[in-house]
Amino acid sequence: MSQHETVWVVDDDRSIRWVLEKAVEKEGWACQSFTDGESLLQRLQRDKPTVIVSDVRMEGMDGLALMREIHAMHPDIPVIIMTAHSDLDSAVASFQGGAFEYLPKPFDITEAIDLVKRAMEHAREQQQEIVEPERQAAQEIIGEAPAMQEVFRAIGRLSHSNITVLINGESGTGKELVAQALHRHSPRRDKPFIALNMAAIPRDLIESELFGHEKGAFTGASGQRPGRFEQANGGTLFLDEIGDMPAETQTRLLRVLADSEFYRVGGHTAIKVDVRIIAATHQNLEGLVREGRFREDLFHRLNVIRIHIPRLADRREDIPRLLNYFLGRAATELGVEAKLLRQETVEFLASLPWPGNVRQLENTCRWITVMASGREVFINDLPPELIAEEQVRETGSHWVDNLKFWADRELTQGHQGILDMAVPLFEQAMIDVALKHTAGRRRDAAQLLGWGRNTLTRKIKELGMVTEGGDDDGDD
Numbered sequence: 360m361s362q363h364e365t366v367w368v369v370d371d372d373r374s375i376r377w378v379l380e381k382a383v384e385k386e387g388w389a390c391q392s393f394t395d396g397e398s399l400l401q402r403l404q405r406d407k408p409t410v411i412v413s414d415v416r417m418e419g420m421d422g423l424a425l426m427r428e429i430h431a432m433h434p435d436i437p438v439i440i441m442t443a444h445s446d447l448d449s450a451v452a453s454f455q456g457g458a459f460e461y462l463p464k465p466f467d468i469t470e471a472i473d474l475v476k477r478a479m480e481h482a483r484e485q486q487q488e489i490v491e492p493e494r495q496a497a498q499e500i501i502g503e504a505p506a507m508q509e510v511f512r513a514i515g516r517l518s519h520s521n522i523t524v525l526i527n528g529e530s531g532t533g534k535e536l537v538a539q540a541l542h543r544h545s546p547r548r549d550k551p552f553i554a555l556n557m558a559a560i561p562r563d564l565i566e567s568e569l570f571g572h573e574k575g576a577f578t579g580a581s582g583q584r585p586g587r588f589e590q591a592n593g594g595t596l597f598l599d600e601i602g603d604m605p606a607e608t609q610t611r612l613l614r615v616l617a618d619s620e621f622y623r624v625g626g627h628t629a630i631k632v633d634v635r636i637i638a639a640t641h642q643n644l645e646g647l648v649r650e651g652r653f654r655e656d657l658f659h660r661l662n663v664i665r666i667h668i669p670r671l672a673d674r675r676e677d678i679p680r681l682l683n684y685f686l687g688r689a690a691t692e693l694g695v696e697a698k699l700l701r702q703e704t705v706e707f708l709a710s711l712p713w714p715g716n717v718r719q720l721e722n723t724c725r726w727i728t729v730m731a732s733g734r735e736v737f738i739n740d741l742p743p744e745l746i747a748e749e750q751v752r753e754t755g756s757h758w759v760d761n762l763k764f765w766a767d768r769e770l771t772q773g774h775q776g777i778l779d780m781a782v783p784l785f786e787q788a789m790i791d792v793a794l795k796h797t798a799g800r801r802r803d804a805a806q807l808l809g810w811g812r813n814t815l816t817r818k819i820k821e822l823g824m825v826t827e828g829g830d831d832d833g834d835d
């Protein structure tokens with residue numbers, strides 16, 4: 360790119376200015392940095408950069424106010440807003456304020472430069488759409504991990520639209536939380552958000568739950584009742600565990616989505632609704648479609664925009680912050696002082712597999728708050744099943760890792776047939792330990808190993824092992 364490309368950087372942090380300046384100049388672009396928004400605006404009276412990179416929080420005018428001023432004069436200048444990590448509010452506000460992108464701090468410098476490049480290309484292509492920012496108080500979603508930042512971006516990008524979204528992620532990863540955020544940051548924010556979990560309702564009640572029923576429509580339908588679709592009119596209907604929706608309901612839902620109208624169970628009058636659908640599943644919907652368990656046409660209707668929420672084990676860097684957050688919340692809920700995790704406890708917790716994802720971690724924090732005796736929490740204060748599980752995993756993976764290391768080294772040295780070497784060593788080790796546990800009694804040792812006694816005797820011979828008990832236990 361030529362010298363005509365100019366990047367302006369505004370941040371009250373000197374080191375950020377310096378790093379960006381160096382990187383921008385290295386790309387062959389001109390760089391001008393400012394310590395505050397006011398001086399940038401002054402300069403903007405007479406000059407115009409290609410791209411502006413601004414911090415969101417600054418003394419005096421903040422980044423979002425600055426962006427408004429910039430865009431009032433030059434709607435076509437792309438502005439990249441730097442935000443603190445996991446600050447969903449600013450992220451969304453910056454998109455709503457018309458930011459080209461937001462850049463969570465601390466950032467990778469190549470990532471920052473890539474963004475600037477994209478902004479330059481974009482500036483060449485088109486003008487930015489300007490919308491006044493509307494700040495919304497959002498329930499906190501914690502996520503510094505790159506995959507969560509992607510989720511935040513998606514929420515920001517979708518904040519002007521009513522588009523159907525399909526959220527994928529294991530149970531407890533925060534699908535409902537994200538669905539709520541999508542709603543809260545959408546044009547429907549003042550209308551209802553209604554959630555319904557397909558897996559939690561008896562199958563034969565799903566239709567009446569969704570579409571309501573007329574009096575006497577089925578046994579037990581004593582009065583007329585509106586369904587969730589009606590309740591969600593104008594707003595958002597969140598259908599959790601959509602993969603569990605019965606086939607007949609899928610067919611009905613598809614029709615509702617196509618016609619924006621439906622009939623209550625047992626009803627004859629069509630009811631018009633305007634509902635945005637956000638669906639979620641932990642299942643592989645494509646797989647269900649292939650197996651004929653989910654309607655393909657419905658799948659395509661729902662799968663317009665897909666948001667994937669990673670497993671907690673794939674964003675371990677967020678665990679310490681989540682622990683803090685949930686310990687604080689649990690303490691407030693229970694009206695007690697918040698527990699403090701020792702560093703090794705945090706590290707231990709951050710290393711666990713968390714099959715129940717964020718929900719399991721949240722529950723663990725409640726458990727700790729109630730059960731741990733002191734204020735400071737040691738590893739031994741944790742729920743016993745977490746500690747036990749970890750011990751098995753630790754020792755379990757350790758020797759396998761060592762074995763892999765050994766095999767790798769043997770192969771690197773050009774050895775062949777390594778199982779011939781490894782298997783006898785493995786068997787000898789197991790036999791040794793088993794015999795130690797039974798004070799040399801082979802019959803019992805064989806049982807510990809899961810072999811018949813004759814097999815053990817034969818193995819000991821084949822391996823040429825010398826054992827204390829000799830050839831026989833003397834017990835037969």
Ligand SMILES: Nc1ncnc2c1ncn2[C@@H]1O[C@H](COP(=O)(O)OP(=O)(O)OP(=O)(O)O)[C@@H](O)[C@H]1O
Nearest residue numbers: 499500501502529530531532533534535536717718
């Ligand atoms: N990133 C996060 N930050 C803060 N809280 C979170 C986060 N993710 C999940 N939670 C909390 O964890 C719990 C589980 O989240 P949620 O109900 O959204 O998960 P889900 O994926 O919809 O689960 P399921 O599929 O089992 O219904 C909730 O209490 C939610 O508030």
